[in-house]
Structures are given as structure tokens and as C-alpha cells.
Amino acid sequence: MKDLIIAANWKMNKTIPECISFISDLDIRLSQWELNPKLKKLGILIFPPAISLHPMNGRSKFISLGCQNIYFEESGAYTGEISVKMIREYTEYALIGHSERREIFKETDKEINKKIKTSLDAGLAPLLCIGETLDEREADKTFDRLAEQLRSDLSGFPPIEIEKIIFAYEPVWAIGTGRTATPEQAQEVHAFITEEINKISGRENKRMILYGGSVKPENSKELLTKKDINGALIGGASLNVESFFAIIEKSLELV
Numbered sequence: 001m002k003d004l005i006i007a008a009n010w011k012m013n014k015t016i017p018e019c020i021s022f023i024s025d026l027d028i029r030l031s032q033w034e035l036n037p038k039l040k041k042l043g044i045l046i047f048p049p050a051i052s053l054h055p056m057n058g059r060s061k062f063i064s065l066g067c068q069n070i071y072f073e074e075s076g077a078y079t080g081e082i083s084v085k086m087i088r089e090y091t092e093y094a095l096i097g098h099s100e101r102r103e104i105f106k107e108t109d110k111e112i113n114k115k116i117k118t119s120l121d122a123g124l125a126p127l128l129c130i131g132e133t134l135d136e137r138e139a140d141k142t143f144d145r146l147a148e149q150l151r152s153d154l155s156g157f158p159p160i161e162i163e164k165i166i167f168a169y170e171p172v173w174a175i176g177t178g179r180t181a182t183p184e185q186a187q188e189v190h191a192f193i194t195e196e197i198n199k200i201s202g203r204e205n206k207r208m209i210l211y212g213g214s215v216k217p218e219n220s221k222e223l224l225t226k227k228d229i230n231g232a233l234i235g236g237a238s239l240n241v242e243s244f245f246a247i248i249e250k251s252l253e254l255v
């Protein structure tokens with residue numbers, strides 16, 4: 001397992017040529033550290049639009065690809081959906097339960113639970129996103145909400161499967177808003193999430209928990225130095241190769 005994971009969620013942005021140009025540019029920048037053993041301690045992931053997975057595949061040995069969403073059925077009458085079978089060859093990770101999927105597309109914890117299972121069965125590492133809304137935080141319900149999401153989303157999985165899951169704490173109020181949780185706020189929640197997962201799985205283990213919510217080069221290092229923050233899931237600042245690379249460069253100093 002990597003010491004830190006730096007992941008880009010491009011959402012519905014970038015055409016195929018733009019995706020190819022980005023990965024080629026980033027690959028050239030990363031190749032300067034090819035012989036630096038620290039680079040191996042960094043997991044660099046990109047979640048591009050699904051249509052770009054195939055064309056981006058194999059263009060960088062430093063960058064892994066992930067799918068932003070999957071459907072839990074293998075095939076059939078599910079217009080617009082993508083099954084793991086279709087993308088399995090081009091991706092190692094599946095982003096599951098992002099707050100935009102939960103809010104805009106009304107994805108439920110039950111569906112998220114099924115998607116985690118589908119992803120694990122196909123050998124893809126799920127990156128499960130959880131987080132509270134502003135109303136929940138202001139009503140002092142952050143921990144209740146996160147515990148509820150974890151219990152439902154992880155329901156039925158044996159500890160050995162839970163170990164394969166990467167988590168992302170993404171406070172909904174910090175996504176795309178420019179408002180970031182302070183490193184202390186984020187650390188407090190990450191410590192809580194670690195404990196909850198340990199309780200659910202019945203095993204005391206180190207978990208990979210990324211922080212997401214307006215991470216940028218200016219705040220990434222402070223967040224990533226916190227004990228239980230094992231990486232970042234980045235939206236806006238990952239769309240620009242300079243700012244995404246700047247976050248990677250700062251992370252390299254921490255591994």
C-alpha cells in the first residue's frame with residue numbers, strides 16, 4: 001500500500017484529446033523522479049470521464065486510472081450505465097458514493113453497498129466517499145451521519161474485503177466551494193472514521209482515508225501532514241496540470 005494517494009476526480013470535464021494531453025504532460029513531469037524511490041510511495045490516480053479510460057490507458061507508468069462510477073449489474077436494459085466488465089481492462093479503481101452521485105443522482109447507501117461489492121468482485125479497488133452536509137455539521141450530526149453511511153455502505157463485507165477499500169472523507173460543504181475543513185477538523189473526523197471502520201470490521205487496522213474538499217497547492221501540505229490523512233481527492237485543482245503537479249510535488253516531500 002502506498003504511503004499517500006493523490007487522486008484527481010475530473011467529473012464531467014475534458015474531452016478525449018484533452019485527457020490524453022494532460023496525462024502525457026503529467027507523465028513527462030513525473031519522469032524526472034523515475035529513479036527517486038519516494039515516487040513509489042505515492043499513488044497517483046486519475047478518475048477521468050469513462051469515455052477517456054481506454055484512450056488514456058497505458059500512457060503513463062506513474063499514473064493509475066479509475067472509473068468515476070459503475071453500475072452493479074453485469075449487462076442488460078440499464079440505459080446509460082457502464083458495467084465493470086466494460087472498463088475492467090482500463091482501470092484499477094472505482095469511485096463510489098461521491099456526494100454528487102448521492103445528491104444529484106439520488107444514489108442510496110443500498111446501491112452504494114452493491115457497487116462496492118461489484119467492484120471488489122471484479123478486482124477493482126473501491127474508493128468510497130462519505131461526508132456530511134453543512135446542515136448536518138451545523139446540527140452537530142457529523143459523526144452520526146458518517147457512522148450511518150459507513151454502517152450501511154459496508155454492511156455484509158468481511159474484514160478482509162473491507163481492507164481493500166480506500167475511503168475518502170469529503171465534507172459536502174467543502175466540495176467545489178473553496179471552503180476547506182481545517183487540518184484539525186479533518187484529522188478529528190479521519191480519526192473517528194478509522195475507529196468506526198475498525199469497529200465495523202472487528203479489526204484494528206490502518207486505513208487509507210483521503211481528504212477531499214477544495215484541496216489546492218496552498219493547503220495540501222498542511223492537510224497531508226496530519227496523522228490519519230493518507231492522501232487527497234481533488235476536483236477543481238486537478239483539472240489544471242500545473243496545480244495537480246504542484247500538489248504531487250508537495251506530497252513527495254512527505255513520503
Ligand code: PEP
Nearest residue numbers: 175176212213214235236
Ligand atoms: C471532489 O469532487 O471530490 C472534490 C473534492 O472537489 P473539489 O476539490 O473541487 O472541492
